[in-house]
Amino acid sequence: MILRILIGHGGETYGLDLVKRSNGAVGRGTVYVLLDRMEDKGLIESREEEAPTDGYVGIPRRLYKPTGAGVRALHMMEIGELIVNGELAR
Amino acid sequence: MRFMKLWQLLKRNEKLQLLLLTGLLFPPLSLNLLVVTTSHVRQMIIATIVLASPWPLILGFIWMHFRALRPSAPLRPISSSALSPRRSTSSKTRGPVVFRPPGSILLCIVSWLPISNKSIERVFRPLVAELQDEYIRAYAAGHHWESRFIRLRYYIAFLLTLGAFVASASLKRVVEIWKIIP
Numbered sequence: 001m002i003l004r005i006l007i008g009h010g011g012e013t014y015g016l017d018l019v020k021r022s023n024g025a026v027g028r029g030t031v032y033v034l035l036d037r038m039e040d041k042g043l044i045e046s047r048e049e050e051a052p053t054d055g056y057v058g059i060p061r062r063l064y065k066p067t068g069a070g071v072r073a074l075h076m077m078e079i080g081e082l083i084v085n086g087e088l089a090r
Numbered sequence: 091m092r093f094m095k096l097w098q099l100l101k102r103n104e105k106l107q108l109l110l111l112t113g114l115l116f117p118p119l120s121l122n123l124l125v126v127t128t129s130h131v132r133q134m135i136i137a138t139i140v141l142a143s144p145w146p147l148i149l150g151f152i153w154m155h156f157r158a159l160r161p162s163a164p165l166r167p168i169s170s171s172a173l174s175p176r177r178s179t180s181s182k183t184r185g186p187v188v189f190r191p192p193g194s195i196l197l198c199i200v201s202w203l204p205i206s207n208k209s210i211e212r213v214f215r216p217l218v219a220e221l222q223d224e225y226i227r228a229y230a231a232g233h234h235w236e237s238r239f240i241r242l243r244y245y246i247a248f249l250l251t252l253g254a255f256v257a258s259a260s261l262k263r264v265v266e267i268w269k270i271i272p
Contacts, residue, residue, distance in 0.1 A: 016220045029250025032213045033258050058191060058222035059215060
């Protein structure tokens, strides 16, 4: 789900945006743990944004984007789903 | 009609009255009383420990939110009178007050826990960063109550994140140990 949103978004995005785009499928309390695990597996990469946006002060947010391995993993998962559903066999 | 039946039942049954009263005052205790009625002492003790353990933490967070941590101005201007040497020492006109940014206490708590710096950077700091971002946006827009609500919501999210992180790390460790065992 997270990979699909990240790839669909096209660029870098942050955790709260992922929560909003998932329509309740991913919660604020679990999104960062999931992103951490995915980063460990090399599916996504992250960096801190350079400067706070719109002149606000605070800790810089973390931006996430999918890696090549993440894109390939999603494609493989989609092919797997198609096979399970029997759409490729026809 | 159903309400009247329930009321009659409640009037007759003293045990049910006690359960209702304790349920209103302290929900875990009512569950304990349910266990007491089954006369299993060991179960009662375990239930008391398990059910009562998160309550001080939850109540502490609610108290911190509504009493100790008032909404703070992100960029509070310091007035010239506040910087003058002849300042009033009364509590209301003591001068500029420096507030911690929201979420700094959460990061302090995490830094005291046995969690690696890498995990703090990748799991907990982004959560606090987004708390501060959302809080400051709401506060700057003049929605003070919304900013309080945001803070409380992120405290709950923080507890959930901590729980999910501990569960995930424990599971990872168990899998590692399982792989080592021949």
